[in-house]
Each structure stands twice: as structure tokens, then as C-alpha cells.
Amino acid sequence: MSGVSTGPVRRGGAGRALAAGLGRAVATALLMAAVLTVVWVASVALVDNTFVAKGPAEVYEFLVTADDAATTRAQLGTALGVTLGDAAIGFVAGMLAATLAAALIVLSRPVETAVMPVALILRAVPLIALTPIIRLLFTDEVVRVAVVSGIVVLFPALVNIVQGLRSVSAQLTDVVHVYGGGPVALLFRVAFPSALPALFASVRISVPGAITGALLAEWLITGEGIGSMVVNAVGRSENNLVWACVLVVTLASLVLYLAAQIIESFVLARYGRS
Amino acid sequence: MMLSRPGRALRLTAVAAAASLALAACGSGDDAPAEGEGLGDLTVQLSWIKNAEFAGEFMADSKGYYADAGFGDVTFNAGPGATENLVASGKADFGLTNAVTVGQVVANEDAPIKIVGTTFQKNPFTILSLKDGANIETVEDLKGKKIGVQDGGNGLLFAALLAANGLTEDDVEIVPVQYDPQPLVNGEVDGFLAYVTNESIIVSSQGEEVTNLLFADNGLPFVAESVIATDETIAERPEAVKAFLEAEIKGWTDACADLEEGARLAVEEYGADQDLDLAKEVEQNTIQCEELINTDETAENGIFTISDELLAQNMATFEAAGIDATQEDVFDLSLLQELLDEQPELKG
Numbered sequence: 142m143s144g145v146s147t148g149p150v151r152r153g154g155a156g157r158a159l160a161a162g163l164g165r166a167v168a169t170a171l172l173m174a175a176v177l178t179v180v181w182v183a184s185v186a187l188v189d190n191t192f193v194a195k196g197p198a199e200v201y202e203f204l205v206t207a208d209d210a211a212t213t214r215a216q217l218g219t220a221l222g223v224t225l226g227d228a229a230i231g232f233v234a235g236m237l238a239a240t241l242a243a244a245l246i247v248l249s250r251p252v253e254t255a256v257m258p259v260a261l262i263l264r265a266v267p268l269i270a271l272t273p274i275i276r277l278l279f280t281d282e283v284v285r286v287a288v289v290s291g292i293v294v295l296f297p298a299l300v301n302i303v304q305g306l307r308s309v310s311a312q313l314t315d316v317v318h319v320y321g322g323g324p325v326a327l328l329f330r331v332a333f334p335s336a337l338p339a340l341f342a343s344v345r346i347s348v349p350g351a352i353t354g355a356l357l358a359e360w361l362i363t364g365e366g367i368g369s370m371v372v373n374a375v376g377r378s379e380n381n382l383v384w385a386c387v388l389v390v391t392l393a394s395l396v397l398y399l400a401a402q403i404i405e406s407f408v409l410a411r412y413g414r415s
Numbered sequence: 416m417m418l419s420r421p422g423r424a425l426r427l428t429a430v431a432a433a434a435s436l437a438l439a440a441c442g443s444g445d446d447a448p449a450e451g452e453g454l455g456d457l458t459v460q461l462s463w464i465k466n467a468e469f470a471g472e473f474m475a476d477s478k479g480y481y482a483d484a485g486f487g488d489v490t491f492n493a494g495p496g497a498t499e500n501l502v503a504s505g506k507a508d509f510g511l512t513n514a515v516t517v518g519q520v521v522a523n524e525d526a527p528i529k530i531v532g533t534t535f536q537k538n539p540f541t542i543l544s545l546k547d548g549a550n551i552e553t554v555e556d557l558k559g560k561k562i563g564v565q566d567g568g569n570g571l572l573f574a575a576l577l578a579a580n581g582l583t584e585d586d587v588e589i590v591p592v593q594y595d596p597q598p599l600v601n602g603e604v605d606g607f608l609a610y611v612t613n614e615s616i617i618v619s620s621q622g623e624e625v626t627n628l629l630f631a632d633n634g635l636p637f638v639a640e641s642v643i644a645t646d647e648t649i650a651e652r653p654e655a656v657k658a659f660l661e662a663e664i665k666g667w668t669d670a671c672a673d674l675e676e677g678a679r680l681a682v683e684e685y686g687a688d689q690d691l692d693l694a695k696e697v698e699q700n701t702i703q704c705e706e707l708i709n710t711d712e713t714a715e716n717g718i719f720t721i722s723d724e725l726l727a728q729n730m731a732t733f734e735a736a737g738i739d740a741t742q743e744d745v746f747d748l749s750l751l752q753e754l755l756d757e758q759p760e761l762k763g
Contacts, residue, residue, distance in 0.1 A: 192527060193504040273597065360566070364591035369566070376567010378499045378520040 162406030166399040173395055195384040203381040213385070216370075221389055223366035227355035230283060231290020232347055235354070238291060239298035239343070246299075247306045247332065248324055257299075264296040272361045285362050290354030297350065298343035305339025306332045337412055341405035348401050349394045356390070453485035454655045460507035462494045462640065465686035467696035468613065468703070469511075470677025471534065473685045475666025484658035491685065495594065497567060502643050503528050509659055513538055513639035514729050514745065515575050515736060516568040522740040527646040529747040532660050532719040534640035534667060535707040537631045540572055541611040543596065546624035549605030554580040554633050563592035563604035572630070573608055575736035579634035612699045612707070620695060637732045638721055639707075649747055657754045664719050664761050671704035671718075717755055717762035721748060 181197060188194035195203070204210055204217075242260070246253040263271070268289055279285050309332050317327045333340075359368025367386050374382040461469055472491060475481055481489045492507060499520040502510040511534070520526040542562065544551040549560055557577075564573045570589075577583060590604050596614045599607040600623060609615055611627050619625050630636075642663065644656055670677030678696035712722045721729075730742055755761055 188504070190504045192524075193500055269593075273595075276598075276603065277601075360591070361593075362591065364589065369591065372566040373570055375497050375500070376569075377516075377571055378497060378503065378524050378526055380500070380524065 158410030159403070159407045162403045162410075165406070166403050169402070170395065170399055177391065192378075193380055195381055199381060200384045200388055204385055213382070217367075217385060217389055220365070220367045220370045220386075221393060224352065224355050224359065224368060224390070225393065227286050227290060227358055227363070227366055227368075228348075228351040230287045231294055231354040231358070232351035234287035234291035235294025235351065236298055236344070236347060239295050239302055240340075242295075242299055243302035243306055244328060246303050247328060253303075260296050260299055263292045268292065268357050269361060276362070282363060286355070286358040289358035289362060290351055293354030293357065294347045294350045297346050301339045301343035301346070302336060305336030305342075308339070309335045334412060337409060341401070341409065345398060345401045345405065348397045352390060352394050352397070453487060454652070454658055455486070456488045456490070457481055457486040457509075457659070458490045458492065458507045460492045460494065460496065460498050460501045460510035462498055462511045462513075463610075463613075464493050464495075464689055465491060465681060466613070466689060466691055467678045467681040467700040468610075468640070469685070470670035470681060470700045470703075471663060471667030473666075473680040474670040474677055475662045477680055477684070478666070478669065480662035480665045481659075484662045485654075486658065486662075495565075495568075499526055499528055499568075499643065503645060505645070508644070508648065508655070510643045511640050512568070512643055513540075513572075513641055514637040515572055515635070515732065515738065517641070517643060518733050518736075518738040518740045518745050519571045519575075521744050522738050528643045529646060529649060530638070530641045530721075530745060531644050531649065531656055531747055532642045532663070532751045533638040533721055534642070534663070534719065535638060535703065536710045536713060536721075536725065537707050538635075538637050538639035539610045539612045539703070539707060540630040540635075540639070541609055541615060542576075542606040542628040542630075543599060543609040543611075543615050543618065544606045544626045544628070545599065545618075546626050548599075548602065550626050551606045551628050552626055554582065554628070557582065557606065557628070558586050559588075560605040561588045561590050561603075563590050563596075563598050563607040565592060565594055565608060569608050572635075575732075575738070576630055576633065576635050578737050579732065579735035612702050616695055616698055616702075620692075634735055635732050637729050638725065642719075649750065653750055653753075656750045660719060660751055660754055661758065661761065664717065667708060667718055668763055670700065671708060674700045674704060714763075719751060720755070721746065 178197065185194040185196040204214060207213070242252075242256050246256060271292075272289070275285055275288050279288060306328070309327070313331045313335070314327060317331055322330065355366065356368035356371070359366040360372050363369065367390055371383060371386040371390075374380075374386060459472065461472070463469075465473075469491070476489050476491075492501070494511075498507075498510040498512040499517060501507045503526050510528075513535075514530060514533075515538075517526075517528065517530055521528065542551055542557065549556070551557060551560065554576075562573070564570055573589070574584070577586070590598070592598050592604065592607065594614075596607050596609060596618050598604045600618060600621065606628070607614065611629060615625055615627055642660065649656055675697055678693060678700045681696050682691045682693045708718055712725065713720060716722060726742060726746060729746075732738075733740060733745075
């Protein structure tokens with residue numbers, strides 16, 4: 142927390158940070174891809190059953206060289222588009238709810254005692270058990286998706302952002318108070334900029350969370366997208382498709398996570414926090 | 416900072432690789448049946464929760480028929496799950512499923528599994544609706560309706576029903592549901608894919624008058640609660656297949672002779688944690704024994720058999736549903752026949 146400044150500074154610094162962030166992201170991507178491939182190949186060898194366990198070679202054949210590979214890819218692409226859309230809905234809903242709730246919590250202790258247990262319960266009760274209630278409460282499909290996927294995003298983001306908002310240094314609080322600022326001014330002028338690292342940490346956690354939430358929503362409610370495709374494929378013993386779905390979703394999560402990381406390093410550099 | 420990264424990456428990868436190798440070393444040989452005594456332990460993958468649908472299996476276990484046939488410990492894994500996958504991957508020795516799902520999985524995925532006998536001669540699948548609601552009596556009534564269909568195998572069955580009746584998925588609205596028929600009672604769906612021997616009874620016991628559109632009466636007759644085993648089991652452990660069928664036949668003969676006892680075993684012992692209702696389970700066992708398991712043909716050939724006529728009917732269903740599998744791909748009844756030739760008293 143040294144040298145905190147709250148305005149945009151040093152454009153060159155931001156550029157360098159962006160380049161460094163890109164480099165880091167590429168390195169992370171390669172490392173993750175290597176680890177995932179090793180784990181994949183090893184677990185296929187471990188299961189030792191060619192009907193169920195499909196390795197990278199089988200999935201490559203299924204997606205690239207097989208006769209109907211183009212159709213498969215088109216179906217997977219459509220489903221992935223739906224899932225990314227659902228994940229975006231969940232991400233926006235969850236992050237907005239988390240940010241709003243965090244701001245209220247920081248402004249008022251009673252709100253914390255009221256909101257935190259609810260957030261915890263929403264996360265602790267399995268969504269499959271909440272689904273019938275969500276179905277009855279909301280009729281609109283988009284709202285249902287936002288709720289199911291948003292619940293997955295909400296809690297970790299909330300905890301992180303509250304932590305971030307509370308990390309304001311005493312000196313800065315004093316400065317705001319000296320100039321006659323109240324709690325709201327403190328929140329917007331100091332606490333939110335101070336919470337940026339925490340906010341971005343929760344963005345990074347929330348991106349895969351939103352995808353998980355979207356998959357759940359698709360399984361439990363909409364019957365579309367990868368979430369529905371994968372459970373159907375499991376039930377129908379379409380094991381190549383199962384592995385292809387897992388691969389596609391994993392890659393999508395990875396790419397989005399890295400994108401969040403790059404944006405994070407850029408924005409934090411602009412605020413002098415790289 | 417950047418310099419240390421490749422080092423860390425390498426270490427991580429090495430650890431991951433070492434861990435997987437260690438796991439692989441412990442894992443090998445786990446799936447083989449216990450050697451030495453008899454036929455080893457037995458794992459059966461059920462198609463549903465432990466209710467009276469498996470009265471015969473519970474009877475066979477409680478009376479020791481599996482043990483008499485040479486098996487060690489018996490494990491029943493409750494469904495619903497991907498039975499074909501679980502059997503094909505060796506997680507269960509035998510599974511209970513139906514001809515259409517097996518046919519699709521064999522045709523589409525070359526699953527190395529076959530049906531070796533069947534409990535139900537006629538399938539109990541139905542589109543359940545409320546008399547006061549959509550009242551779906553004919554296939555024509557399905558058009559434009561919201562139908563609750565569970566994921567996986569049941570989706571395949573519903574697609575087959577549509578195909579056999581010249582409809583497509585555009586003619587209806589498929590709503591994803593779980594197995595609880597509440598969405599039907601709430602009016603969220605017009606029809607609900609169900610068992611005429613289970614959900615249909617549950618919903619009518621709640622005071623609702625129900626309508627059933629039976630798959631078997633609407634272009635889709637096929638056998639169900641059929642026993643599947645892998646090609647490997649059939650080829651390398653034929654004695655285990657015969658022993659299992661023998662115990663099954665004895666168990667179901669008893670369960671249908673004493674309808675109450677079969678249901679009681681489900682309610683009080685095997686499915687005690689399922690909060691089952693005895694009257695409903697007795698009714699289920701009665702209907703399945705009288706209408707699905709025992710027919711004129713089984714009176715002559717014995718239960719679990721599939722007559723040539725019924726086989727032909729199943730193949731016609733495959734054709735109507737667009738399932739590209741031959742009889743030999745899906746059915747292997749030779750071991751059942753051998754068993755009945757050796758022990759004709761099993762025919763009852």
C-alpha cells in the first residue's frame with residue numbers, strides 16, 4: 142500500500158505494464174495448457190477404459206478429422222455462444238449485486254449483519270435445491286439465469302470487495318474528513334480506488350465462477366448451451382462430446398481469465414499500482 | 416522474477432506428472448473381480464432410486480439367491496445415472512436400462528454392451544398429463560405443448576417417440592425438468608415424461624386425475640429394465656452372466672408371487688432412506704408384475720426371455736425411431752437360453 146495515488150499517472154508506465162501483463166498472461170497460458178495436458182493424458186491412462194476416457198488424440202479426431210467434425214464444431218460453437226451469453230448475464234448480475242452490497246455493508250454495520258448471512262446461505266444451499274424456488278419466483282428466463290449464475294459469482298466477489306473497501310489507510314480517511322467529506326465521499330473518492338486490486342481479484346475469480354453458474358443454469362433451467370449439452374451427452378454415453386464440451390469450456394474460461402488479468406494489470410498501472 | 420518462472424513451471428509440471436504416475440500405479444488392477452472364491456463381488460447399476468421397481472433384486476439379495484449363484488458381496492447402485500456408461504466402464508457388472516437407450520448408445524457410440532435378458536416385456540414410459548390440464552391422450556395432442564423431459568437417456572426416448580410418430584422437436588416445447596413431477600402439478604409443463612408405474616401413481620395419489628400417453632401404445636414398444644453386460648463380460652465370464660440371470664429370475668418369481676413382501680423390502684430395508692409409501696409401492700409392484708413382467712409369452716418361455724416376435728417388435732421400434740443398430744448389435748440372449756436349457760425349472 143505504499144505510494145497510493147488515486148488519479149491516472151504515467152502513461153508510459155501503463156504501456157510497459159500492459160506489455161508485461163501480456164507476457165505474463167501468455168506464460169501463464171502455456172503453463173496451464175501444459176499442466177492440463179499432462180493431467181488429462183495421465184488421467185486417461187489411469188482410467189484405462191477407451192469407451193469412457195478419451196484422450197487429446199481422440200478429441201482431436203472427433204473435432205477435426207472425423208467426417209462430421211464440421212457439424213460437431215458448429216454445434217459446439219453455437220452452444221458455447223449461448224453459454225458465454227449466460228455467463229455474461231451472471232457475471233454482470235453477480236458483480237453488480239456484490240459491488241452494491243459491499244458499498245452498503247461498508248457504509249453500515251447493520252446491513253452487514255443482514256446481508257452476509259443471506260449471501261452465505263445462497264452459496265451454501267446447493268443450487269439444485271434452490272431451483273424450484275427460483276422457478277416459482279421468477280418467470281423470465283433471463284432473470285432466472287441471472288439469479289442462478291449470479292449466486293455463484295456473488296459471495297466470493299462480495300467478500301473480496303468488502304475487504305478491499307475496508308483497506309483504506311487511516312491517513313487518507315483523515316484527509317477526507319479534514320476536508321469535510323462524509324462516509325459517502327470517503328467511499329467514492331478513496332475506498333473504491335483503494336479497492337481496485339480487490340475488485341480485479343474478484344473479477345478474475347468471478348469469470349470462471351460465472352461460467353460455472355451459466356452451466357448450472359443451463360442444466361437446471363434453460364436446457365440450452367454447453368451446460369445442457371454436457372449432461373445430455375453423459376446420459377447418452379456420447380463420451381467424445383463430453384470431453385469436447387469440457388475442453389471447450391476449459392479453454393474459454395482460461396482465455397477469459399487471462400483477459401481479465403491483462404485488463405487488470407493495465408488498469409492498475411494507470412492507477413499507479415502495478 | 417521472470418527468470419524464476421520456467422523453473423517453477425517445470426517443478427509444477429514434474430510434480431503433477433509424478434503424482435499422476437503414482438496414482439496410475441495404485442490404480443491398476445482395481446477393476447478385476449476378486450479372484451479365488453466363486454464369481455467375485457457383484458455390483459448392479461439400477462435405473463432408479465431403490466423403490467419397488469427393484470422388488471425382484473431386493474428379494475434375490477435378501478433370500479441369498481445371488482450368494483447361492485456364486486457371488487460375494489452385492490452392491491446396488493441407485494440411479495438414475497448413465498447406466499450404459501457405468502457398465503461399459505466397469506463401474507458396475509450389470510445394469511438395468513431399456514432397449515431404445517442401449518440401441519442409441521450402441522449405434523452412435525459403438526458401446527461394447529448388450530442386453531442379455533429383460534425384466535419388463537413392455538416399457539412403462541408415458542407422457543403423463545393432468546385430466547384437468549392439457550389431457551394429452553393422443554400423439555396429436557402433443558403438438559405445441561410444453562413437455563418436461565429429463566436430461567440424458569430420457570431425452571433420447573422422447574426424441575424416439577417423436578420420430579416414431581412423424582413429429583420433430585419443433586412441434587413441441589421441451590422443458591428441462593428433474594424427476595420430481597411437481598412442475599406438472601404446478602402447471603409449469605403440460606406433459607411430463609414418467610413411468611406409468613411410478614410418477615403416474617404418485618400424482619394420482621395426490622388427488623389429481625391423470626392421463627397417460629403410453630410409449631408402448633404409440634409406435635414405441637420396447638423392452639425395459641433390461642439387463643446389460645459388456646461384451647467382455649459375456650465373452651470372458653459367461654458363468655457370471657448366467658448366475659446373475661438365474662438369481663434375477665428367482666428373485667422376480669418370488670417378488671411377483673408375494674407382491675407385498677417385494678414392496679416391503681423396498682420400503683423398510685433397501686430404500687428405507689427414501690421415505691417410500693407402502694401402499695404406492697405395493698401398487699407399483701402389482702402393476703409391473705401383472706402387466707409388464709408376466710405376459711402370455713413369459714408364461715410359456717419363462718420370465719426375462721424375449722420372444723422372437725417381441726425382438727422383431729423392438730427392431731421395428733428402432734427403425735421407426737431412426738436407430739441404426741441390428742438385433743445382434745444390441746441383444747445377446749444365448750446365455751439366457753443356455754441357462755433355461757440347463758435349468759428348465761426356472762421357466763416356472
